[in-house]
Amino acid sequence: MQLPGWENSTSLLASATEAATEASSEGEYGTLLLTAVLLNLVVIYLASKIGGEFSNRVGLPPVLGELVGGVLVGVSALHLLAFPEAGVEPSSSLIIRFLESTAGLTPDLATAVFRDQNDVISVLAEIGVVILLFEIGLESNLKELLEVGIQATLVAIVGVAVPFAVGTAGLMILFGVPAIPAIFAGAALTATSIGITSKVLSELGRLNSKEGQIILGAAVIDDVLGIIVLAVVASLAKTGEIDVSNVIYLILSASGFLLGAIVLGKVFNKTFVSVVDLFKTRGGIIIPAIIFAYAMAYFAAVIHLEAILGAFAAGLVLDETDKRKELQRQVIPIADILVPIFFVTVGAKTDLGVLNPANPTNREGLVIASFLIAIAIIGKVVTGLAVFGQPGINRLAIGVGMIPRGEVGLVFAGVGSASGALSKPLEAAIIMMVILTTFLAPPLLRFVFPDSGLEVETTEAVPELDRAANRQP
CATH class of the missing domain: 1.20.1530.20 (Na+/H+ antiporter like fold)
Structure with missing residues (x-):
């Protein structure tokens, strides 16, 4: 015997569960995206500082060292910073691969995180x-x-x-x-x-x-x-x-x-x-x-x-x-x-x-x-x-x-x-x-x-x- 309104209650419960799961997934995705952006910034600032210091020590403007540092960590060398417009796939990004092995980033989310992290960095x-x-x-x-x-x-x-x-x-x-x-x-x-x-x-x-x-x-x-x-x-x-x-x-x-x-x-x-x-x-x-x-x-x-x-x-x-x-x-x-x-x-x-x-x-x-x-x-x-x-x-x-x-x-x-x-x-x-x-x-x-x-x-x-x-x- 079902109580009156049971079907509606079940539907509402299912909807609530689905919403909670979606919210949880969005929260997890947001955390992964933030982590990816922070790692990108770590790489950027390290490349900037090391390159700038080296350039300054040899008598050249630090900004030139920042550029060369970017070249070294980018698509031309280490692939730490990789961007879709440069023709790089998510699997080629070392940061994405690092997140997959340490932060539980799944292949399904990797493409979205890769795209969105680069949008944030570009902005x-x-x-x-x-x-x-x-x-x-x-x-x-x-x-x-x-x-x-x-x-x-x-x-x-x-x-x-x-x-x-x-x-x-x-x-x-x-x-x-x-x-x-x-x-x-x-x-x-x-x-x-x-x-x-x-x-x-x-x-x-x-x-x-x-x-x-x-x-x-x-x-x-x-x-x-x-x-x-x-x-x-x-x-x-x-x-x-x-x-x-x-x-x-x-x-x-x-x-x-x-x-x-x-x-x-x-x-x-x-x-x-x-x-x-x-x-x-x-x-x-x-x-x-x-x-x-x-x-x-x-x-x-x-x-x-x-x-x-x-x-x-x-x-x-x-x-x-x-x-x-x-x-x-x-x-x-x-x-x-x-x-x-x-x-x-x-x-x-x-x-x-x-x-x-x-x-x-x-x-x-x-x-x-x-x-x-x-x-x-x-x-x-x-x-x-x-x-x-x-x-x-x-x-x-x-x-x-x-x-x-x-x-x-x-x-x-x-x-x-x-x-x-x-x-x-x-x-x-x-x-x-x-x-x-x-x-x-x-x-x-x-x-x-x-x-x-x-x-x-x-x-x-x-x-x-x-x-x-x-x-x-």
């Missing part, structure tokens, strides 16, 4: 590059940018236009590369790392020389122009086609966005300082600044520009406040946590195997890499010819000082990789170009300044550049 890397561009904006002193004069401006324009035009046209004409990837690679050739150059010039006692000031001013302007080019190119990559009207719109909107942010910043600066002075708890200045940076990044994305352009504009605006130095100090630990994720991830996704000369199918990629490296060097060396009215100035030194791409070039490579616009050979070729120009710049600068060390420089006047040389442009 963290994107936030890292937003913070990176915000910090670069903070270090790009707007007043100095406006005071460097026509010489630095001409050097910067030539340093962007020549490698971009020659690189893009060469890839399309000589190698048959499609327009969007060719434009992306050409854009990567426009970058200049102010951090690397300023560090070497300081060591040579040439930071305050005419050549040094022109190089630094041009590098700052170069960064601004490069960010605009990157925003335009990344937007083109999303649409997948080149529309002249769209290109004009993107250039005008990117330029207008930066100029508008700077003009409005004159009013916002006082408001920002007044609001910050009201806060007495921890994070009184950095939290409002990050909110502003994220909001500007959002507005840039809304008008079909890259979020990083908004973050860069936010940095330029806040650089004009009375709280600039304090803000720069407080953003450093945030950048130290998030930015390495971006650089190590870029390295981990780069398959240098596509440049293996033993494989005949890779030889075109090697030729492309050689072409990009040649254009990267020549396209910057000729910038010295743009200097006029300066008798006795070392034009070759100015051109050589513009060569290193450093972390700025990696930003282009990372955004291109994330957009899917770059093929594996082209992406690897860009990475090789960045590495080689970064390695070549310090010894070449020492060569073109044979009498270095005769002048006495004071680095107290440029503490921000010393800080930038260890991380950012």
Whole structure:
């Protein structure tokens, strides 16, 4: 005999049991996913720290070591960090296999965990590059940018236009590369790392020389122009086609966005300082600044520009406040946590195997890499010819000082990789170009300044550049 409502009660009990089981499974999956993300971060930070320390000890920028560390733990070597877009299966990931043997990860869940962990790491890397561009904006002193004069401006324009035009046209004409990837690679050739150059010039006692000031001013302007080019190119990559009207719109909107942010910043600066002075708890200045940076990044994305352009504009605006130095100090630990994720991830996704000369199918990629490296060097060396009215100035030194791409070039490579616009050979070729120009710049600068060390420089006047040389442009 069944009691009234027994069938309904049984159905409810079954539903409750099923819901409890599903909740338990979701809880278990969430724990496994968190564990996988934490292991990925352990690998990322170890690769970042070891690579950065080694690079610093041999006189190279730490960020280059972070990139190489990412290459070693990624798809090109150890397979500790593996990403689906790099063509890696879950079974090839050492972290997934480790979780299967230690945390009870089942093959059924392995694919989902592998996919979702990489989504989390990729999002963290994107936030890292937003913070990176915000910090670069903070270090790009707007007043100095406006005071460097026509010489630095001409050097910067030539340093962007020549490698971009020659690189893009060469890839399309000589190698048959499609327009969007060719434009992306050409854009990567426009970058200049102010951090690397300023560090070497300081060591040579040439930071305050005419050549040094022109190089630094041009590098700052170069960064601004490069960010605009990157925003335009990344937007083109999303649409997948080149529309002249769209290109004009993107250039005008990117330029207008930066100029508008700077003009409005004159009013916002006082408001920002007044609001910050009201806060007495921890994070009184950095939290409002990050909110502003994220909001500007959002507005840039809304008008079909890259979020990083908004973050860069936010940095330029806040650089004009009375709280600039304090803000720069407080953003450093945030950048130290998030930015390495971006650089190590870029390295981990780069398959240098596509440049293996033993494989005949890779030889075109090697030729492309050689072409990009040649254009990267020549396209910057000729910038010295743009200097006029300066008798006795070392034009070759100015051109050589513009060569290193450093972390700025990696930003282009990372955004291109994330957009899917770059093929594996082209992406690897860009990475090789960045590495080689970064390695070549310090010894070449020492060569073109044979009498270095005769002048006495004071680095107290440029503490921000010393800080930038260890991380950012």
